[in-house]
Amino acid sequence: MNFIFRTATSQDLPALLALEEQCFTLDRMTPRSFQWMLSRANASLIVAEAQGHLMGYALLLFHRGTSLARLYSIAISPLGRGQGLGMRLLEQAENNARAHDCAYVRLEVRADNAVAIRLYEKTGYRPFAVVSDYYEDHSEALRFEKRIIQRPEGKVRQVPYYQQTTEFTCGPACLLMAMAALARGRPLARREEVQLWREATTVFMTSGHGGCSPQGLALAAWRRGFKVRLQVSIDGPLFLSGVRSEEKKEVMRLVHQEFCSQLQESAVHQVRSSQLDIHGLLADGGQPLVLISNYRLTRTKAPHWVLVTGCDEDFIYLHDPDIDHSRHREAMDCQYLPVSHEEFQRMSLFGGSKLRASVTLFTQA
Structure with missing residues (x-):
């Protein structure tokens, strides 16, 4: 026929x-x-x-x-x-x-x-x-x-998956996955997801609840016994351009100042750089959370946290905690997502300031 x-x-x-x-x-x-x-x-x-x-x-x-x-x-x-x-x-x-x-x-x-x-x-x-x-x-x-494109593959770490349960807890969801990957058997619980958000939130965003800053997430991970590397490309409070109210901006500045004060008293290793060495971080045993512009995935201009699970010559692999059921996606569609290195470089820049930020967890020595 x-x-x-x-x-x-x-x-x-x-x-x-x-x-x-x-x-x-x-x-x-x-x-x-x-x-x-x-x-x-x-x-x-x-x-x-x-x-x-x-x-x-x-x-x-x-x-x-x-x-x-x-x-x-x-x-x-x-x-x-x-x-x-x-x-x-x-x-x-x-x-x-x-x-x-x-x-x-x-x-x-x-x-x-x-x-x-x-x-x-x-x-x-x-x-x-x-x-x-x-x-x-x-x-x-x-x-x-x-x-379907056969090329050498690198190692992809087996990382438990956790779906964020609110629209504003992508950072805590990624942090839960990173901690569970490094500490096998560590539970992934909604109670801790919400607690992590309370510790790390910047309080305000464009609308609705605030998201989590890299500084807040780094501190939350350090408090739970992990060695942490914080990388941010710019100084000062982040995401202010997404808030119109000057009063809300002032609150965000105060929250950021407190985070910075606590970081000085912590053992979090801080780096100011716009270059993300994902391969090096993974090779050193790290589990990186990376801030991206969600526009590259959903066409919505919002900051979003994803978890890197591995990389090879062609791709960086991600766990995305946000499942968009309106697009007929399931949890399995958001795990070990292959993203080209070029696309990842574009999506890991956020806003007009070209912010690049990551929080990498390591097991405590």
């Missing part, structure tokens, strides 16, 4: 929905989900046609600012099975991923779907995680990954 592959359009919606009915009894995509994927999502939906019928599709989601693509769904009609269509759809999806500068494709598959698992393993995908209670019927999913 001769297949024609092309990008789906809204005209394919009825055929796509019919294909869902044929292929799945649970976890079907809805008309609204398909419409969102076709019109608004950062995605690629490829369809295969033959004999005037839609025989299959592959839906790929891209994680903005990273080199990661996720195969969200693949379906093949009964008429198209047994003819290698699954492998060809995977090839089409991987080609689209490369065209979007992605080096990794990840996917989930039911643990009892032996046919799909054989296909993925045959085409070079390798399991790297198991996700319990993933599907609608509470069955587990196997998480597979394939590096």
Whole structure:
């Protein structure tokens, strides 16, 4: 059978929905989900046609600012099975991923779907995680990954993942993950997440609750027995440009002054530099938290903390504590995110002052 592959359009919606009915009894995509994927999502939906019928599709989601693509769904009609269509759809999806500068494709598959698992393993995908209670019927999913641009890989430290539970606790969430990575068995608890925020917050931001400053996070980690290296590229209180009220700015200055006073009495090693040596920090056993501009990931101009888990010749790998469910993301989509060195250099500069900041934890000597 001769297949024609092309990008789906809204005209394919009825055929796509019919294909869902044929292929799945649970976890079907809805008309609204398909419409969102076709019109608004950062995605690629490829369809295969033959004999005037839609025989299959592959839906790929891209994680903005990273080199990661996720195969969200693949379906093949009964008429198209047994003819290698699954492998060809995977090839089409991987080609689209490369065209979007992605080096990794990840996917989930039911643990009892032996046919799909054989296909993925045959085409070079390798399991790297198991996700319990993933599907609608509470069955587990196997998480597979394939590096579609083959280059030497470096060491990626195994780091527990913790999702921030509020919109303003990305820093504390990263700090919890860093401490748990260095002190195995250390709990990741919401109670401490909130306590860390109370200790490290700058009090005010553009709107809502304040975020955490590098100085505050460094002090919080040092108080908990970790050796800490604080790097900030500029002096003075940070994030003042995001606050209009002069009264609030004055409070932020006072908080910063108190942080600086406490830092002088601590054992935190302070460095003023605009150069981040991620490879060196990891090689020394460090676990770096890095401040980024969230614009590179979500198109929102806000400071955001991420945790570096590793690096190699091509990528820096991140845990992002912020899960955006509106973009069909799961916790697994925010772990070990591959970001090119060039993109990381851009995203780790914040605001007009080109602020670069990191807080690196080490086990106490």
